[in-house]
Amino acid sequence: MELIYFKNVYKQYKNGVNALVDVNLAIEKGDFVFVIGASGSGKSTLIKLLYREEKPTRGDVYIGGIKVSKLRNRKVYKLRRKLGIVFQDYKLLPKKTVYENVAFALLVYGLKETEIRKRVLKALDQVGLKGKYRSYPDQLSGGEQQRVSIARAIVNNPKVLICDEPTGNLDPETSKEIMDVIESINKEWGTTIIMATHDKDIVNRMKKRVLLLDKGMLVSNKEKGGYSK
Amino acid sequence: MKPIRIFFRSISEAFKSVFRNFSLSLASISCISITLILVAVSVILSYNVNSFTSDIEKDVTIVVFVDNTATSEESDLIGKTINNIANVTEVYFQSKQDIKADMEAESDTFEAILKEYDAETNPLQDTYLVKVSDIEKIGDTAKEIKKIEKVELVKYGEGMVEELVNIFDIVKNITYIVVVALIVVTAFLISNTIKITIQNRKREIEIMRLVGASNSYIKIPFFFEGIILGFLGTVLPILICCFGYAYLYDILGGKLFTEIIKLVNPDLIIYNIVLITLLIGVVVGALGSYRAVRRHLKI
Numbered sequence: 001m002e003l004i005y006f007k008n009v010y011k012q013y014k015n016g017v018n019a020l021v022d023v024n025l026a027i028e029k030g031d032f033v034f035v036i037g038a039s040g041s042g043k044s045t046l047i048k049l050l051y052r053e054e055k056p057t058r059g060d061v062y063i064g065g066i067k068v069s070k071l072r073n074r075k076v077y078k079l080r081r082k083l084g085i086v087f088q089d090y091k092l093l094p095k096k097t098v099y100e101n102v103a104f105a106l107l108v109y110g111l112k113e114t115e116i117r118k119r120v121l122k123a124l125d126q127v128g129l130k131g132k133y134r135s136y137p138d139q140l141s142g143g144e145q146q147r148v149s150i151a152r153a154i155v156n157n158p159k160v161l162i163c164d165e166p167t168g169n170l171d172p173e174t175s176k177e178i179m180d181v182i183e184s185i186n187k188e189w190g191t192t193i194i195m196a197t198h199d200k201d202i203v204n205r206m207k208k209r210v211l212l213l214d215k216g217m218l219v220s221n222k223e224k225g226g227y228s229k
Numbered sequence: 230m231k232p233i234r235i236f237f238r239s240i241s242e243a244f245k246s247v248f249r250n251f252s253l254s255l256a257s258i259s260c261i262s263i264t265l266i267l268v269a270v271s272v273i274l275s276y277n278v279n280s281f282t283s284d285i286e287k288d289v290t291i292v293v294f295v296d297n298t299a300t301s302e303e304s305d306l307i308g309k310t311i312n313n314i315a316n317v318t319e320v321y322f323q324s325k326q327d328i329k330a331d332m333e334a335e336s337d338t339f340e341a342i343l344k345e346y347d348a349e350t351n352p353l354q355d356t357y358l359v360k361v362s363d364i365e366k367i368g369d370t371a372k373e374i375k376k377i378e379k380v381e382l383v384k385y386g387e388g389m390v391e392e393l394v395n396i397f398d399i400v401k402n403i404t405y406i407v408v409v410a411l412i413v414v415t416a417f418l419i420s421n422t423i424k425i426t427i428q429n430r431k432r433e434i435e436i437m438r439l440v441g442a443s444n445s446y447i448k449i450p451f452f453f454e455g456i457i458l459g460f461l462g463t464v465l466p467i468l469i470c471c472f473g474y475a476y477l478y479d480i481l482g483g484k485l486f487t488e489i490i491k492l493v494n495p496d497l498i499i500y501n502i503v504l505i506t507l508l509i510g511v512v513v514g515a516l517g518s519y520r521a522v523r524r525h526l527k528i
Contacts, residue, residue: 051439073444080441091436107238108442110231152440 002026002062003159003192004050009059009069011045011216019045020056021216027194029159032186034203034225035196037213043196046213047164050194051083052076064159081109084153084161084191088168090145092137092152098124099133102152109156123155126188127181143174147181154185161185163195167202175199179206200226235446243453246426247461254458257422261462261510264415268408269470269506273498275404277485280493282397291359291371294382303379304355310377311359316370319360325353354381364394412513415462419455419517424525426454434526448526452518459514463506470506471499 004027011020019042027033035043048054049061052068061068066079092101102123106116124130127147137145146166153161163182167175179202186193197203203210203226210225211218247254293311295304312320329351333340346352359374361367371383427434437447475495483492 077438077441077443080439083441085439091432091439093433093436104436105440108437108440108446110235110238112234156441 003029005062007060009056012057018216023218030190032193032208034210041213042216047196082159084158086153086163086166088165090149098148105152123151127151160192239449242450258462260418262465264411265466269466271404271408276493276498286364291385293357295355296379296381299379316361318362321358323356325351328353416513416517420521423518423521427525448522451522455514455518459510463510
């Protein structure tokens with residue numbers, strides 16, 4: 001069975017906006033998928049359905065056998081432990097060091113200190129920030145902060161890494177470095193990547209599977225696609 | 230052990246939070262302290278009122294005057310009948326000769342007057358002194374005794390006793406109401422502090438949710454924080470009340486204004502006061518934070 005599976009998914013917000021209309025898709029384990037589209041096309045909604053920030057109005061969403069669309073609020077954490085999420089604004093805690101920010105994700109599971117240390121250093125190594133684990137977020141560049149947030153997202157060894165415009169605040173050179181990090185995670189750890197983005201260059205260069213949304217409808221679903229039609 | 234680790238992490242998080250927003254914590258701890266001082270004072274007051282009331286109640290006696298025409302058998306029967314009344318705890322017989330001797334010993338004037346009479350002509354009457362268990366039913370008991378044959382007169386300071394009992398009941402009830410009101414105020418104070426902490430940590434809570442913290446893992450530190458605030462708020466009231474009351478007791482020599490109003494010995498009630506204050510602080514802290522978490526931590 002597919003790792004991620006959307007079946008006739010509709011999402012209508014309370015203000016009447018139809019964010020998603022009859023979306024059907026399947027994503028295999030280890031895939032690298034871009035979600036693209038203009039502002040308001042439903043990219044963010046699709047991403048939010050994945051980590052159960054929103055529930056579909058109709059239809060079902062499955063991730064790794066969990067019926068996300070029917071998941072109770074109380075049980076959401078079980079899903080989130082199988083996911084890593086990266087945001088445009090990093091969402092780091094300013095008063096915690098790099099190490100503490102990444103360890104934060106494991107502390108909430110109640111893991112042992114030694115186990116946490118091992119995993120955090122491994123994740124920081126993967127994103128190339130091992131030497132800066134004592135720094136605070138405001139001492140780091142935007143690209144480095146995003147690496148910290150990626151390290152936090154992968155420290156629990158997730159099946160899926162969800163990225164919501166991870167390069168939105170970064171210059172092209174730094175964006176490329178971040179994409180290299182994400183691609184290495186996909187290749188070396190076998191983590192499935194789903195990434196919403198506006199960045200045409202990245203999508204065109206990387207030749208991955210592309211989902212194009214327009215007014216809430218999935219209008220194209222191409223292997224090795226590009227941004228231009 | 231996962232649950233134990235999570236438990237201790239919650240407590241340490243709660244402590245960190247108390248000290249991270251120390252000015253806020255201090256403000257609410259001060260408010261809690263003031264409230265709990267008043268609560269503890271009320272409790273001490275209520276202990277003293279209770280003890281004074283029961284002292285007075287112990288002293289209240291029904292005096293039963295036996296008709297002078299009664300034979301000694303009839304008089305004995307009166308004693309036994311009184312003893313059988315449910316509310317009666319103690320019956321003590323005083324013959325008129327005893328009373329005469331007592332009065333003569335009490336003052337020279339009485340002695341001069343009473344010298345005129347011998348055992349035969351003694352104008353006084355044999356009496357029974359009766360103690361009751363339930364002071365509020367003393368009127369009924371007196372009426373019952375009055376019905377016994379050869380009982381001439383029953384006296385127990387009607388009116389005065391009831392009045393006193395009523396006044397103390399009112400004092401006690403007001404104390405209870407004040408204590409309950411203060412406890413409610415304290416709960417709201419703690420709830421408000423936790424609410425602000427929750428708002429300050431919105432971002433942290435959001436990230437905790439995203440990385441897969443369970444709801445209870447997010448909520449529990451806030452409960453502990455409320456409990457810690459409540460606990461810290463009890464320290465000052467306990468010190469003030471224990472040492473303050475002991476000091477007051479020593480200075481006043483264990484009585485208030487007159488010998489009649491005796492204060493309760495601090496050694497007897499101090500542990501109870503400490504326990505009550507601690508319990509109120511901690512329980513109210515837990516309740517206050519529970520309310521804040523329920524209302525303001527929407528996850």
